[in-house]
Amino acid sequence: MATTKKSPRWERRKETRPSELTAAALELFVEKGFAATRLDEIAARAGVSKGTLYLYFDSKEELFKAVIRDSLLPALAQGEELVSGYPGDTEGLLREIVHGWWDTIGSRPVGGIPKLIIAEARNFPEIARFYYDEVIARGQALLCKVLRRGIERGEFRPFDPDVMVRIVFAPLLMRAVWRHSIDVCGVAAVPADVYLKEYLELVVRGLRNT
Amino acid sequence: MATTKKSPRWERRKETRPSELTAAALELFVEKGFAATRLDEIAARAGVSKGTLYLYFDSKEELFKAVIRDSLLPALAQGEELVSGYPGDTEGLLREIVHGWWDTIGSRPVGGIPKLIIAEARNFPEIARFYYDEVIARGQALLCKVLRRGIERGEFRPFDPDVMVRIVFAPLLMRAVWRHSIDVCGVAAVPADVYLKEYLELVVRGLRNT
């Protein structure tokens, strides 16, 4: 009574599944927002059935949280490492960080998360708070350290680094946000390299001492 | 035999109603996003019944469009006027524009629209396009003119104004966007005047010739 074992109706992949699901969810949440994304679609894109989602996540909201959480871990540590042992001048460090952010985050699907957070922060204060503490605050602290380093070494003029960090990061962030919202609708975007070049030129001149 | 003047169950306000409704809708759309805002809530906040909304707008989407449309017209013309006949140096004009924008838009409910557009652009391409053409393009053209003026008068160094305009405006826009998203969740925001001062300092130094 041997059951012929041709293409089983499903496989168990307990380890790999969750990240496949959050990956699919990320794409859709970024595209359409939280509310407008149906679980059917996420399941379909991940190649599983709707019910399967509930094997890994208790609710749509928990899935959302997982999406946000999962997409941070790799991105942050990388940046913190870079800063801690940088030997050269601060302007160079800043350029490094900016390009690094663009290459690993801004230009990738994860780059859609800021848009998502902006859109849903008020509906999910808990997530917003979590995101603020774990990502924004850490990211700002990172960049702040760089700015302070510049001031201390006499490369940058004096200013309040806690305020300046938000200003300096804004054009970078905005570029990623727009890429996932208005740019989609046929608006011609400025190429990334051109944008980053002009951006860095403005910032370093704006921060430079004298 | 004074007639007892019981407060009537409703009043007729054919003229004023639409703007009352869009005002209420704007607040809620900004707060919760388009999809998460229920018509019940909008009606309640405007002090009318749900059905009344349909006397003035054919659908939730039409209401959304009206909200966007109504909040632009007054705001844009004002800025265009300011630029056209400005006598002083371009740095002063830039400062004027920035403070003007903050006072009439950024610090008011209308300032929530960018966040709203960012959140809903992909679900409402038509609106995104409309917003791009009528607001973003016009706004960028406005600021671009200012930048070009600075270059031509030798006040600003040479750069591509079409690219720079996006970079320069980003921190301002971002401030408004955050104010309506993450800031709400207990995050201590930098005071506007401090932010604007540091921002302008960065920008004018970054643009200045030599």
Next chain:
Amino acid sequence: MATTKKSPRWERRKETRPSELTAAALELFVEKGFAATRLDEIAARAGVSKGTLYLYFDSKEELFKAVIRDSLLPALAQGEELVSGYPGDTEGLLREIVHGWWDTIGSRPVGGIPKLIIAEARNFPEIARFYYDEVIARGQALLCKVLRRGIERGEFRPFDPDVMVRIVFAPLLMRAVWRHSIDVCGVAAVPADVYLKEYLELVVRGLRNT
């Protein structure tokens, strides 16, 4: 202080209004059925406002009843008169009645009422009952009298006139019903005169003695 009397906003026509309203309502009820007819439409077709309907009828249902009631009075008496004093043979009387019915009812808007009754009888049992008692029963009694006359005079073969009356009347009624339902959708209908001729031929041959 003479008020200039140019085109007053409305006129009072208490006498003529109700029948104008039921006339408009009849057309629409026949066209679309009771539920699918909106009071707005009735008001619009009658050239009044929606509120005006409520000056004359307590509810949509009452209006419906009035429509049914009003369209009977003239039609029935006429037929009863015809029968009572007819001198000739019964076949001729039958032909007379059939053509009379077609000319005054079947071919006119009122001819849509049977379709309306058929459609709504189960939702308005009270009306159905009323219609049965006042129209169908009286109509059947009328025609029954004719059939019985034919039998008694030896012109018609013996049969149960109470049953036969329904059978004989059906093709006539059906023609009116279809005219207001399926015929509307581009189906080519048989001309009335051809239909009536064949119909009468079938019936008189079918009833005739030997």
Next chain:
Amino acid sequence: MATTKKSPRWERRKETRPSELTAAALELFVEKGFAATRLDEIAARAGVSKGTLYLYFDSKEELFKAVIRDSLLPALAQGEELVSGYPGDTEGLLREIVHGWWDTIGSRPVGGIPKLIIAEARNFPEIARFYYDEVIARGQALLCKVLRRGIERGEFRPFDPDVMVRIVFAPLLMRAVWRHSIDVCGVAAVPADVYLKEYLELVVRGLRNT
């Protein structure tokens, strides 16, 4: 340790469900008409929840179409078969058809469809057209063939069979229509066998040659 077999909250019946749903819908549509029938009721009568309807039909209108479609296919083929190979005289064939129609359609729930179509034709021209092409036209063609057979064999007198078919079928159809409309409201109906006997007598005498 027998497993207590509590009745489950629901069962899966992918195969049988659609026809159960259309059966319930048919009953209610016939009873109350399309617009006046609430999906709640249909679901309740079928013993499912409202949402289940949408698993099988995209909309109320699609359900309506399915109801019509499903109740035709079996009924029509049967009649066409009967006619094609009938050996005896045409009068006998006619009697056979009439009784067959009554037994399989007229006296069953499906017999309510004509009433339904009559009521909704103007609101759903597409359905009306479909019903005309697939049912009425085919049915008329069927009966027409019979009439023509009678004429050709010299059993029936000469007449236009395309016109006569409508007339001959009307009393039969009307009986079914009334059964589902006015008869429900306490009106004493003539027993079917009596009605059919008198009807056939009228018709065969009316058609017969000499």
Next chain:
DNA sequence: TATGAATGAGGTTTCATTCAT
């Protein structure tokens, strides 16, 4: 008397969630 803006109950439809298979 006549209007039409305002109401709100109730309809169709959607979709996150559950659970029999």
Next chain:
DNA sequence: AATGAATGAAACCTCATTCAT
């Protein structure tokens, strides 16, 4: 572990009815 049929709470929207003007 995986499925997807079934659920039912809301959401948007309609429209008969009311009532301030």
